[in-house]
Amino acid sequence: MLYNDQSSQKKKLDLAVVDMIALDLQPFTIVTDEGFKKLVSLLDPRYDVPSTYTLSGKLLNQRYTDIRNKLKEDMSGVEYVALTCDGWTSRATESYLTITCHFVSNHQLHAVVLSTKPLTNGINHTSENIAASIQEIIDEWEIDHKITSIVTDNAASMIKACELLKKKHFPCYAHTLNLVVQDNMKLIQPILKKCKDIVTFIKQSTSAMEIFKKEQNSEKPLKLIQECPTRWNSSYYMIERILKTNEAIGRTLLKVRKAPQPLSVDDVCVLTELVKVLDIFEEATKKISGSKYVTISLVIPVTMGLYNNFKPPRSPKNGSRSIYVAST
Template sequence: MGARGDIHSAPRASLNMSAVWRYFSISGTDKKLAICNDCKAQVMRGVEKQHSFNTTNLIVHLKSRHPELHREFLKSKEEKAPAPAKTSMQPLLRSFNKAKAFNSDHPKVKEINKKIIEFIALDNQPFSVVEDAGFRRLMMHLEPRYAMPSRRFFSDVALPELQCSVSNHVEKLLANAAHISFTSDIWTSSVSPVSMLSLTAQWIDEDFTLKKAVLHSQECSGSHTAASIASAFDSMFKKWNISKEMVHVVLRDNARNMAKAMLEFGVPSLPCMVHTLQLAVHEGVLAQRSVADVVAVGRKIVGHFKHSQVASSRLQGVQKELGMQVKRLQQDVATRWNSTFYMMQSLVEQKRALGAYAADYELPATVTANQWAILENMITLLAPFEQLTREISSAEASAADVIPAVVALRRLLSRPTDTDRGVQTAKATLLKAVNDRFHGVQSEPLFSIATMLDARYKDRYFDVDQKRSARDLLLTVLDKMDDGTGSAHTSTEAPLKRRPEQDHCWTCMKKFWRRVAHMESWQIPKQHHR
């Protein structure tokens, strides 16, 4: 064999591991030695054990004895290697970055803070929710790099920023509104003796879409005089840059101070129909001696189960034995007549269960057979009032529903029925209360115009004497709108803005209402009525 016959080639694993073996071979006599292919020098590969062999001495030999070969080796090393080593580091870097917390000014942190304060505001959550263990664990699971700020940050920084953003948006919407309707009330919190004055706005935008927003809710301290309420309204309107000419109507309660305040403030106002119904039912029904007695008995029974867990559990056991659905008796609230209605309903529904309970356990009061009949007849009598209260309390209710609802109630109360036994006096008194409380509702311009323009009602629910007045009022309003002088309640210096393509539609609509208003009778299909 030749001279190279005693020299073994480099192991395949070593060749795969390093390009330096292009310039060296393993000694045939001693595996600890590598032979330089260029100068035939012997270079130690490492210590005695084979698994500790390395190429460090080989590379040093090239660098010190053969610079050109060393540069060639470095170049081939750069071309061949580092992709695997680089990609292997990426998961480690990602894990490190994932464990690193965001800075407070990071865009992700600002977006999460914004969503948390929206959650608190929309769901009426306390600021302390950000300190709750469950909420913090949820946020840590969703985004470990997010550091939860303190509750003070959300109350002093995040909430004012959100309020400013929403306020600016609502102010822009209000600036484009021609006329705005408002609702206002003074109410007292159930958790603290604080009176609050609220102001809510509703308006139609350019696309004829109903918009609404709660503009204000402020403490109403001191005496609730008309002057103080008018002053509060003045400051609220100035804050939102709302002129009195933009006010279509303010819906309020029936309190004299509120009515006088709107008069002093110089804006049109109307009483809330729900509040008027509340007063009518209290005067006409709940104030009657026989009804008041049975309601008082019902309150004692409901209060007994509400304040005794043992009694409530026993009643539930009786309901299960009778195969009835387990339900709690409902307590009423004095300021909400329909809650008294729901209490009477719950008592009648649980009549069998209460009777079985009274056979084994003691009740604070007993409902007689005559009182049960009164309860059942009162539920039948007040059911239309409860349905009407729900309908006119919805967001879709309008002023056009008032006159038809009042006429329907009057007709219903004037008609004798088989369920009048024991409640004839209450029914007659309720009819009188409805007539007194809603006296002159057909002559109110806002209600009459809204009803006339509603295709469901038109003039069907007007008295004979009121039909002509309502039609004349409608023609007057159309003339004022056509001349650009405003509506029945308001006036503006500039004509109403209409797009050129709407002129033909506007002219046709005005001609149609003029023609209809001069007709002797106005018939509409029966199926279109409520």
């Protein structure tokens, strides 16, 4: 006999299914998959999995409301909060705004996403529209009087939006580092293009990929990493992987027709030195991007550490390359 709708066990299982879909980013249609239904039947034959309509139209909405009310209750006792805001465009070219709230409760730092929703006017990306969209969320959560600052990227529209909201603005330090590195990476675009062409060729050629794996002579051959244009550290990961597998890459390209030219000795020398520089920025970016600890106090020490690494040394003995020079 199946559980009835008022059964406490069925409610627990329904809740577990909703949480699984939300936490693991699974589609609602997973409940119609034969493998999933078979697994559930073996675990508890009395449980009838809810339909996709019930999940999306009722259970998920109720779960969201319960969590939202609990979070709002928890935040009511918080005196100060800070916000981080980011605008982004979906693959369907729809404009969204995500707002994350940061606060200290019970001596612990918390970061919770308050909202991810379309801009009030999706066509208008002006600072006024962004400010109005942020204000809607602030009013919804009743935190206007608690906000100490808002962190955004360096976009002029975001900075102006904070001015309109009359909130203190802090530029995202990690984004600033990204802009610095991206700007300087333009100086080596020809070599970067060679790297991207090599990665694209091997990834798109079945025969080249097989040869590349065999040439590494390893039980767990490495895969090449392609650059993402908006993230400098993806270039770092791509170059680092190319340097690790450069010998296998060279032998592969010589064995496949219409392959791009392998990297020259000069290219490898430049990339080797470049990785040493990018490694420092990578360490700085990771350190400043933490969500479980306060990061604003790290901005000055990390900046000074970067400065000390790249300024001309006073003597040949001064060769330290750690970003923690300033704080030790």
